[in-house]
Amino acid sequence: MSHPFDPGYVAEPFLTLCSEYPGADVYPPDQFRTEWGPIFHRGRLDGSARILVIGQDPAQHESVIRRCLVGEAGRRAQGLLRKLGVTRSYVVINTYLYSVYGSVKARTRKDPRLVDYRDRWIHALLAGGRIEVVLAFGRVADEAWRFWKATPAGESIDVGYAALTHPTQPESASNGDKVKLAEATTALLRNWNKALQAVAPRVQHPDVPTPFIAYGDAWADDDRIGIPEFDFPAGLPAWMREQDGWARRVGPDDLAKRRNITIRIPKGVLT
Amino acid sequence: MSHPFDPGYVAEPFLTLCSEYPGADVYPPDQFRTEWGPIFHRGRLDGSARILVIGQDPAQHESVIRRCLVGEAGRRAQGLLRKLGVTRSYVVINTYLYSVYGSVKARTRKDPRLVDYRDRWIHALLAGGRIEVVLAFGRVADEAWRFWKATPAGESIDVGYAALTHPTQPESASNGDKVKLAEATTALLRNWNKALQAVAPRVQHPDVPTPFIAYGDAWADDDRIGIPEFDFPAGLPAWMREQDGWARRVGPDDLAKRRNITIRIPKGVLT
Numbered sequence: 447m448s449h450p451f452d453p454g455y456v457a458e459p460f461l462t463l464c465s466e467y468p469g470a471d472v473y474p475p476d477q478f479r480t481e482w483g484p485i486f487h488r489g490r491l492d493g494s495a496r497i498l499v500i501g502q503d504p505a506q507h508e509s510v511i512r513r514c515l516v517g518e519a520g521r522r523a524q525g526l527l528r529k530l531g532v533t534r535s536y537v538v539i540n541t542y543l544y545s546v547y548g549s550v551k552a553r554t555r556k557d558p559r560l561v562d563y564r565d566r567w568i569h570a571l572l573a574g575g576r577i578e579v580v581l582a583f584g585r586v587a588d589e590a591w592r593f594w595k596a597t598p599a600g601e602s603i604d605v606g607y608a609a610l611t612h613p614t615q616p617e618s619a620s621n622g623d624k625v626k627l628a629e630a631t632t633a634l635l636r637n638w639n640k641a642l643q644a645v646a647p648r649v650q651h652p653d654v655p656t657p658f659i660a661y662g663d664a665w666a667d668d669d670r671i672g673i674p675e676f677d678f679p680a681g682l683p684a685w686m687r688e689q690d691g692w693a694r695r696v697g698p699d700d701l702a703k704r705r706n707i708t709i710r711i712p713k714g715v716l717t
Numbered sequence: 718m719s720h721p722f723d724p725g726y727v728a729e730p731f732l733t734l735c736s737e738y739p740g741a742d743v744y745p746p747d748q749f750r751t752e753w754g755p756i757f758h759r760g761r762l763d764g765s766a767r768i769l770v771i772g773q774d775p776a777q778h779e780s781v782i783r784r785c786l787v788g789e790a791g792r793r794a795q796g797l798l799r800k801l802g803v804t805r806s807y808v809v810i811n812t813y814l815y816s817v818y819g820s821v822k823a824r825t826r827k828d829p830r831l832v833d834y835r836d837r838w839i840h841a842l843l844a845g846g847r848i849e850v851v852l853a854f855g856r857v858a859d860e861a862w863r864f865w866k867a868t869p870a871g872e873s874i875d876v877g878y879a880a881l882t883h884p885t886q887p888e889s890a891s892n893g894d895k896v897k898l899a900e901a902t903t904a905l906l907r908n909w910n911k912a913l914q915a916v917a918p919r920v921q922h923p924d925v926p927t928p929f930i931a932y933g934d935a936w937a938d939d940d941r942i943g944i945p946e947f948d949f950p951a952g953l954p955a956w957m958r959e960q961d962g963w964a965r966r967v968g969p970d971d972l973a974k975r976r977n978i979t980i981r982i983p984k985g986v987l988t
Contacts, residue, residue, distance in 0.1 A: 447737075447740065448736050448737050449735075449736045449737070449738065450736055451726070451735060451736060453724075453725065453726060453727050453732070454724065454725055454950070454951065455722070455724060455951050456724050456727040461724070464720075464722060464951040464952065465719050465720050465721055465722060465951070466718075466719050466720070467720065467952070469718065475987075481954055481956070481982055481986055481987055482954060483952045483953050483954040484952045485952060486951065486952060510781065512950060512951075512952060512953075679725070679783060679950070680725065680726050680735040680736070680757065680783070681735065681738070681754045681755045681756060681757060681783060682754050682783075683752055683753060683754040685752070696979075701987065704982075704987060705981055705982040705986075705987055706979065706980065706981050706982075707979075707980045708967075708977065708978075708979045708980070709977065709978045709979070709980070710976055710977050711752055711975075711976040711977075715752055715976075716746075716752055716972065716975060716976055
């Protein structure tokens with residue numbers, strides 16, 4: 447049985463980007479969980495990506511797997527990419543290298559050191575001229591893209607672009623209220639439908655040409671897709687890809703929670 | 718601030734070895750924690766290694782970091798390598814890809830599929846002809862080397878070799894008894910001194926030529942060395958290298974413990 451994996455950071459400029467990254471001086475620990483280290487990307491770094499996804503920040507599953515957007519948000523994003531016919535030729539980065547703790551101050555968000563480092567990633571990923579569409583999830587990702595577009599290099603780039611509602615915004619916004627969750631989900635799926643219609647014509651080289659099928663008013667079963675094994679580092683077990691909720695921040699108070707990630711293999715894996 | 722990292726599995730034969738590895742059919746889950754996935758190596762895979770270390774099996778810190786021999790045993794091994802002048806040009810593999818659960822049956826240990834896969838690693842690491850010394854930690858690692866030496870390729874290889882007591886055998890053997898621990902530590906250090914004297918002349922290309930200084934009867938402070946940042950995957954936080962005991966298997970019973978790894982950032986990192 448073959449287990450394809452993502453070799454990670456094997457060539458420039460990514461070797462340098464992953465060894466010289468901003469730390470706690472740029473990402474203040476009162477606003478970011480710098481103590482868990484930066485998470486850089488998920489997907490293709492070999493120049494084959496056609497879609498660049500900009501997410502928000504890594505959470506606990508990402509901190510274990512060391513790749514962006516691997517939990518429930520990742521599976522929803524994966525379904526969106528498939529609607530565009532892109533099953534492999536994508537790359538994901540986040541607005542922030544580190545997990546947000548509380549809220550991020552405007553001064554931090556606009557810190558040229560933070561922005562410049564991220565722009566170096568965007569620049570590197572767009573450099574080959576293969577990216578056809580950029581998708582930004584959430585408000586800060588949209589801002590990240592606009593900051594880049596305002597640079598001289600950004601001004602000269604012509605790609606399709608859509609700012610989308612973040613894949614798990616309905617959960618964040620509804621706080622356990624089922625009616626609100628359903629409404630926010632419908633709003634998200636309408637937002638995504640609009641975005642898809644806008645950018646679909648720009649995807650000229652899909653992996654699997656796919657007729658456009660819009661989302662309904664609620665998630666359908668196959669709207670969420672497992673993240674492919676070839677996106678993960680070598681040797682990771684299947685349950686890390688296929689299931690969710692196996693990593694939690696547990697503790698009696700905020701500091702204890704911040705210091706903790708508890709990994710628990712989902713039921714049914716071990717009997 | 719630069720953070721050198723280990724790029725991992727970027728070229729053949731390692732790309733294939735890390736995508737086609739034995740699973741639960743070869744490593745039975747009643748003897749191995751296959752559910753946490755295989756851990757392949759630590760150190761140089763670019764042909765620059767002069768010393769090959771064969772360890773035993775990965776534990777919980779290794780399961781998070783996805784590299785071999787990174788805890789206390791790793792720091793002791795690192796000190797041993799430095800006594801041979803080797804601070805970078807080494808590579809570590811384990812006898813077993815997966816963490817041992819309970820004890821390993823002879824039939825499993827000798828399963829040709831298990832042995833052959835490991836031999837492919839040993840073969841790949843010795844192929845460049847640069848390895849001058851092989852160090853085996855513990856009885857099963859010694860057996861692994863002898864199995865390889867009995868193959869046609871193994872018979873024709875001439876390298877220095879020593880079978881050493883496993884770096885944390887004193888802790889395993891003394892079960893909390895301080896007198897026994899001190900005795901077992903002295904025995905280990907004498908065993909290591911003998912091995913060092915035997916193999917030191919074979920290390921012809923040390924990174925830092927180092928006059929031989931024997932171990933005393935107990936660990937000295939600088940006998941244990943932090944594992945270099947360049948051995949870890951990109952972006953891992955410093956406390957994962959510098960401290961120990963931050964990953965534990967916690968739970969009310971054996972199955973719960975087996976399903977769990979609890980990561981807790983050491984005190985002093987976050988204040």
